[in-house]
Amino acid sequence: MTAEVIVLPGEGIGPEVIAEAVKVLEWFRKHRDVHLIIRCELYGTGAYEKYGVIVHEDVFSDLLKAHAVLFGATGGPAFDALPAEAKISGNLLAIRKHMAVYANLRPVQAYDALSDVTSLKAEAVSNVDLVVVRELNGGIYFGEPRGRDLMAAGIERGTNTLVYTTPEIERIARVAFNLARERRGHLHSVDKSNVLETYKLWREVVTHVGETEFPDVLLRHIIVDNCAMQIIQNPKQFDVILADNMVGDILSDLAGAITGSLGMLPSVSLSNFDENGHRCALYEPVHGSAPDIAGQGTANPLAAIMCVGLMFEHSFQLSKETELLSKAIEKVLAAGFRTPDIQAGSLGAISTKCMGDEVIQALTRLNHG
Structure with missing residues (x-):
């Protein structure tokens, strides 16, 4: 079976961090034989400019059929300026209600490498x-x-x-x-x-x-x-x-x-299983849209990447892939790579994209080891 993942990058830093999470998903699809269809769709101001709504009705309907939905972030000055009716009809609260994802799990793990942060x-x-x-x-x-x-x-x-x-x-x-x-x-x-x-x-x-x-x-x-x-x-x-x-x-x-940072907190929201064994699942980093740093390439993508690990665990029952990704993230942090939010002392900070690249390299080394 090939699972469909609908990706809604959203606004603010959402597109930046979700791009790195998608990069990780694509790595697993290529190197670990994880069968996925990754479908990226507009959400928020981009969707409103094209369709007149913040999420297209076909996409909104398909959220119920997807095996997993990966959501970036919503909000910011441009979103706030949209008509109230548009924001209410398809906002994040409406999506959660539509998908009946009533159980939100937010794991919190302390990393030894970040004890100074x-x-x-x-x-x-x-x-x-x-x-x-x-x-x-x-x-x-x-x-x-x-x-x-x-x-x-x-x-x-x-x-x-x-x-x-x-x-x-x-x-x-x-x-x-x-x-x-x-x-x-x-x-x-x-x-x-x-x-x-x-x-x-x-x-x-x-x-x-x-x-x-x-x-x-x-x-x-x-x-x-x-x-x-x-x-x-x-x-x-x-x-x-x-x-x-x-x-x-x-x-x-x-x-x-x-x-040490909201950029280290992923989450998953789950519905009940239906009579066919299908369960809606919405994955999103906790940090929000952070409009003050949007577009600067400095946002921490690790929470979004950790959402991929939660997806493997809760939607695809691929515990080995979850473990592999967790080990890769631990190795990246242990090696001292930091985005500005988890930077400490005189260590230099790397960009959103570079952090994603480091996770990919760690995955590759572990996979070959």
Whole structure:
């Protein structure tokens, strides 16, 4: 079977980093007999200029059929200037909802070679290996009512709604528990149940799922305030962290301090399997569009490249290819190659393209070794 990967480079630094990820995909297709069709499509301002929408309707429909979707980034001044209707109809939140990818996995790994980059103590982050499981299709990002309105005396009001149902919490909890079971057997569930009713329900449902379905997994509940502090103070205690949409978004970015840069954080968002065994999967680096450095060729492509490793693991069940790519990245970092975001001391920085080239060379050496 030949799998189709739809690539949406997007905007900002998205095209730059995704170009290097595609280069890695093409290397595996050529040298490791990985059967792929790589289909690149416009997204964002480029698509709007050509089609009048930020993602063509045929592409939007085909996202459900692809074996994997690799997304770069969205946002920036040009995107912000587009009509509101265009941005809403095909934005990243709409894509996630359309694909029903409710389970967002964000692995965070500390690299010994980058111990001088992180602002945290080296002994605190050494050997940290955790995963943030973020619920992606509900919560305050999607809750209704939402919007802005004028009250009496011309006072403006903004409204967003934090809402979850029991089934929504149950399904993401099962993803996190299963992942913890496969790893080290520890799960921290994050909430604000000391204040908000939604999080009281969250805690009750997660507890029930754990007690009835995963008694072998150690569950600890933690208030989000404390969790944020603990991620910085003692990240080694964490194995799998379960959080709702907004909290997971914030905590996983915070965890970038462990690696030294958001440019080192990949992610995958997964749907359930359908009756034919197909599952939608959306892969994207965590860092966003970074318009301040777009076009300069200095962005770190490693998060995007790591998304390829996640793709091999979750969409294609090619664990050996994931391991090979991980080893190549480790060797590149150990050799001292750095983009500006992970540069330290007097070491010189290399470009986005050069970092991709170094990964390709490391893969080639490992493949021949």
